[in-house]
Each structure stands twice: as C-alpha cells, then as structure tokens.
Amino acid sequence: MRVLGIDCGTERTGYGLIESDGTRHRLVAAGVITASREEGLAARLRIMAEGLREVIGAHAPDSAAVEEVFYARNASSAIKLAHARGVALLALAEAGLDVGEYSALEVKTSVVGYGRAEKSQVQAMVQSLLGLPEALKSKDASDAVAVAICHATHRAARARIAGRACC
C-alpha cells in the first residue's frame, strides 16, 4: 500500500510517500511545498493546495494521514495551522482518499516508541526504518514520512485485529 503523510504548515508543508505492508516501509518520495512569506495567507493556502494536488496526482497514494492540531501552548499558532490543515483535508477528500488523523504523541510513539521524542530522534528513526543512507534533510519532510509510517502501522494493526476478531 502506498501511504501519503502530510506535515501541515502555512509556509512549509512537508509530504512523504511510502510503500508499506505495515511492517516494512520503503520511501517513494518526500519533500516540502514552500509558500513565500511575502504572500498573504489565502495565496499561501493556494500554493499549498496546488502542491498537494500535484503530489497526489504524481504518486497516486492509496491512503493518507495528517497530524491533529495541538494547541496547549499557543492557540494563535494552532489556529493558523488549522487553516492549512483544512486545505490539506480538502485536497485529500477531493482525491477520494481516506484520511487517518493522529496526535503528535501517537506518531512519535509509533515511530520512536516514545511519545515525547525530540524531532531529531524522529528523523533518525525515519532514516532507520526506511533504510536510508542518511537522514532526510528536511525535518518537515521527515515528520510527514513519520505520519505516513504511523498510519501504515496502525492500518495494518487494525486489519490484523479485525482478522482475528472475525476468525
């Protein structure tokens, strides 16, 4: 299964595509959609939507996932982020993709085994799980791949549970 993970942002949106059977993961593509700081929010959201549509069109994922918005510290930043997340959810819905939603805690627990892991630890584990010669340079792209790995792992676990339940 091909899984797209997205790390939303109004200026930098990371994306990561993996092929996964739920246990072994292979990197297909990863990168960052960048919208200039000079543009207004609406223009940045448009660049982001166009970029995501291109990624979806080029790589045809089977499923997708985004992180939930966390707002314990800064409601203003969370609200800004939620604008971008709304646009990401729209792009995924318009592509007919089902969307997994996970908290940062779930993503880190799934990838690193520890919910309070540092970004650099996530980056190192993403590299290790994908068998890459070096870590992905962009943390946004790496975080997006982490979301994809989390989703692939959860989907496989849910399928196994459902399989056991029915047999």
Add this chain to the structure above:
Amino acid sequence: MRVLGIDCGTERTGYGLIESDGTRHRLVAAGVITASREEGLAARLRIMAEGLREVIGAHAPDSAAVEEVFYARNASSAIKLAHARGVALLALAEAGLDVGEYSALEVKTSVVGYGRAEKSQVQAMVQSLLGLPEALKSKDASDAVAVAICHATHRAARARIAGRACC
C-alpha cells in the same frame, strides 16, 4: 461592485452577496451551505468548498470578505472553525478574488455601530440597510451579508481616503 461575504463554519457556512457603492447596498443572494453532521470533517470541508465555488461561479463577485477567527473563549471551536476558514480562503484565492478580513467587532461596528451588538440586532440592521420586507431567516446568511456590508463600506472609505491623499 458585487461583494461576497462568508460566515464560515464546518457544518453551516453562510454566504451573502450584495451590490454596493459603499453607501447603498442591494441584496443579490444569500443562503447557507449545509454539510451533514454525519460526515467526517474532510467530507464536510469538501461540501463547503463545492458550495462556495458554485456561489462564486453563479454570482461572479468582484471582491470578498470573511471574518477573522476569534478564540478568546474556546480554542477547540476556533481551531475547528479555522479549518473551514482555510478552505474558504482557498476557494476565494482560486477564484482570483481579493479577500478582506475583519474581526467580529469591526463587522458589528460597521453594520450596527456598536461592536458588542447581539446577533438579532445585526440581523435587524442587515434587513434595514438592504431595505428588505423582513429579516433574513438564517442568521448564518445574515451574518455573511453583514461581513459583505462591512467590506463594501471599508473599501469605499479606503478609496475616498486614498483619493484625498493623492489630491
């Protein structure tokens, strides 16, 4: 000038179109795009985006406006609302519309003359300013028209100020 005002929501999005010279306003259309509670957020955002594109296509506004997200009371609701607002800003940017952004305080001050006005007072003033025989039934639609009136008024004022400054 034809102005579109939007009152964003993840389940009910009001819209209102007026023809205005900045002082006199005429109602062109108003309504609500409704997304069922049963759907997930991504699906609701899709319905909202489709509805807004239809409204823009049918009525060809020259300019548009949305309210800012207010989050003093409930960050969780504000974050949910921001998803919808992001999608609205995207739809407007994709239609090539410039977008005015106003706080609820500015909209109420512009329409009622008092920033802490009740929703029913806004509804009554919208009716009065548009010369309607009765108030718009939907408060979401009425709020959207109020945003459009606020934008039309501000644009005209800014144009007058710019005119004075240059002469």
